[in-house]
Amino acid sequence: MKKAQPWIGLLARLILGGVLLVAGYLKAFTPDKSMMAVRAYEILPIWLANTLGIVLPWLEIGAGLLLIIGVGIRFAALFGSILMVLFIVAIAQAWARGLSIDCGCFGGGGTIDPSQTKYLEEILRDTGLALLGLYLLRYPLTKFALEKNKSHEQTPSQGE
Amino acid sequence: MSSKAPKGSDNVTRNLVIGMVALVVAVGAIFSVISNKENTSAALPSSVSQDDGYGIVFNGDLTGVPVVDIWEDFQCPVCARFEQTNGDYIEKLIEEKKAKVVFHTLSFLGPESSLAANAAACASDENKFLGFHRAFYQNLPAENSGAITTDYLVALGQGVGITSDKFKSCVANLDYKGWVNNVAASGGESNVNSTPTVFVNGKEIRRATSGADLGDYFDPAAFAKAVEGK
Numbered sequence: 001m002k003k004a005q006p007w008i009g010l011l012a013r014l015i016l017g018g019v020l021l022v023a024g025y026l027k028a029f030t031p032d033k034s035m036m037a038v039r040a041y042e043i044l045p046i047w048l049a050n051t052l053g054i055v056l057p058w059l060e061i062g063a064g065l066l067l068i069i070g071v072g073i074r075f076a077a078l079f080g081s082i083l084m085v086l087f088i089v090a091i092a093q094a095w096a097r098g099l100s101i102d103c104g105c106f107g108g109g110g111t112i113d114p115s116q117t118k119y120l121e122e123i124l125r126d127t128g129l130a131l132l133g134l135y136l137l138r139y140p141l142t143k144f145a146l147e148k149n150k151s152h153e154q155t156p157s158q159g160e
Numbered sequence: 161m162s163s164k165a166p167k168g169s170d171n172v173t174r175n176l177v178i179g180m181v182a183l184v185v186a187v188g189a190i191f192s193v194i195s196n197k198e199n200t201s202a203a204l205p206s207s208v209s210q211d212d213g214y215g216i217v218f219n220g221d222l223t224g225v226p227v228v229d230i231w232e233d234f235q236c237p238v239c240a241r242f243e244q245t246n247g248d249y250i251e252k253l254i255e256e257k258k259a260k261v262v263f264h265t266l267s268f269l270g271p272e273s274s275l276a277a278n279a280a281a282c283a284s285d286e287n288k289f290l291g292f293h294r295a296f297y298q299n300l301p302a303e304n305s306g307a308i309t310t311d312y313l314v315a316l317g318q319g320v321g322i323t324s325d326k327f328k329s330c331v332a333n334l335d336y337k338g339w340v341n342n343v344a345a346s347g348g349e350s351n352v353n354s355t356p357t358v359f360v361n362g363k364e365i366r367r368a369t370s371g372a373d374l375g376d377y378f379d380p381a382a383f384a385k386a387v388e389g390k
Contacts, residue, residue, distance in 0.1 A: 036352070039351055058186075062182065071174050110353045147170065
């Protein structure tokens with residue numbers, strides 16, 4: 001199990017980082033749509049939703065890059081996990097309030113036909129991603145990470 | 161984990177990577193924010209009112225009539241369906257001066273939506289917006305398939321009787337690109353989260369709640385009732 005840990009960590013990094021990078025990339029260049037997706041949750045005041053719609057995709061790209069390259073893993077993993085938990089809360093409240101929206105996770109978003117909502121799938125997927133982030137938070141020592149000296153958190157015997 | 165690796169250089173690489181990623185994020189986000197800001201010096205087509213969210217206004221001088229704001233994206237198939245359902249009625253409202261109608265052409269579905277919105281503004285300068293609008297939806301090409309080009313839009317204009325060189329150059333040079341962005345920004349401020357979205361006197365008409373329900377959008381009688389309030 002000890003030996004497998006860094007490999008599981010690598011997998012977690014690539015999945016969470018890859019999803020964040022792709023999700024950010026798909027939205028970053030269609031800001032109108034992305035802003036609309038955030039507004040459709042009907043949680044935030046409009047100006048804040050619009051700002052978030054523009055800025056969030058770039059933050060996802062940043063966190064995704066850090067995870068894939070393997071720098072600042074714990075920070076990026078924490079950011080990813082918090083983000084996923086926020087997404088789950090947002091989707092769940094939309095579901096509970098009977099809104100008909102697409103999560104807009106990978107572009108798209110906004111109000112859709114009630115028959116096309118996929119709240120449960122979206123929540124399960126984000127739960128999985130949040131767990132990957134938490135795993136990395138607990139075990140940030142992974143294979144092929146650019147940043148090696150974070151390992152002291154796992155192996156204090158090596159000394160710093 | 162080679163403990164021999166000089167820690168200093170590892171830290172330099174780490175900080176360099178973090179710095180570069182932060183730069184990408186900051187530049188991308190700032191550039192996006194700036195390019196989405198309303199540009200008050202953008203050229204506006206005729207019959208556009210900044211007070212009406214940069215929409216193309218019909219019967220703007222009327223008072224005491226319902227105000228119908230229609231938010232749409234030229235590439236949206238549901239908007240084409242809305243036009244087919246209520247287009248005749250809306251044109252009649254305009255002709256008979258029974259309502260003030262404002263068309264807001266959004267462009268969130270992709271670059272080809274911007275091309276179409278720009279061309280519609282060019283058509284508005286020729287007093288042919290409604291004809292262009294109708295002809296466009298009747299021939300709606302597949303979304304972002306590359307079908308909507310300058311030639312396509314100019315030919316569509318010719319089909320509804322726009323032959324001027326000014327229209328051609330307006331379409332080809334994207335004369336109203338800045339205005340298209342302003343309409344998009346104004347859609348964000350008006351909390352328009354899908355297309356079509358129709359407001360009558362500032363209040364959204366009833367959207368369908370299930371597959372079988374047509375709502376006010378796709379039932380001509382219900383739509384007329386929502387507009388006229390009877």
